[in-house]
Amino acid sequence: MTGHVFHPGHDELHGVTVVITGASGRTYVGRWHERGPRGITMRDVAIHDPASNPLVLEVWLAKQQKFGVAATEKHFVIPIEEAGSVRRFDSFP
């Protein structure tokens, strides 16, 4: 049973926790579900908004890495025009 995948046919990032930098300045951390015409669909997403979050991004990301992703959105779509760079969370410094 090890390695059995229940959701074949998705792209290579499906199910992987990623960090997406938004054009708005927001940063999104969550599990990549799929890229579609509306944007990138993610699951269990935490969002850093520099306009309202008292923690600077680097500190906020470090907290997510230590304690896990503090998701506020179960399902979330990042519009195409908002989505910038995509990095795997486990490769983040």
Add this chain to the structure above:
Amino acid sequence: MPYPEMMIKPMREEVTRLGVEELRSVADVDAALADANGTALVFVNSVCGCAAGMARPALAKALQHEVKPGRLYSVFAGQDLDATARARSYFGEYQPSSPSVALLKDGEVVAFVHRHQIEGRHPDQVAALLTQAFDSHCA
């Protein structure tokens, strides 16, 4: 929504055959974790093939290590919902993810391997994270 039990059974057994006690109810969890003395590992099992398919073999390899936690437990996320939620209540400020592994010592989480530390990694790499934690906290 839980998967059919017949699909889940092999995933449960892949863990329980390692000597890990599966906790299926809130009462099971409290009976196991209310006693805070010593070290206890809680493996949060999952159906996700991309991550749990690495986590279970990693746990198996880590438990071959000379130094191990005193007690070994598992809960099954997405299947045994109440038991999993109860187990997570013992994890303090650590956020829920599955699969994941919590190592508790005297009732406090001293190490936690999150799902994002398991995704895309070889079981040997995940096992190394676990055995480092065992050496640090269970010796």
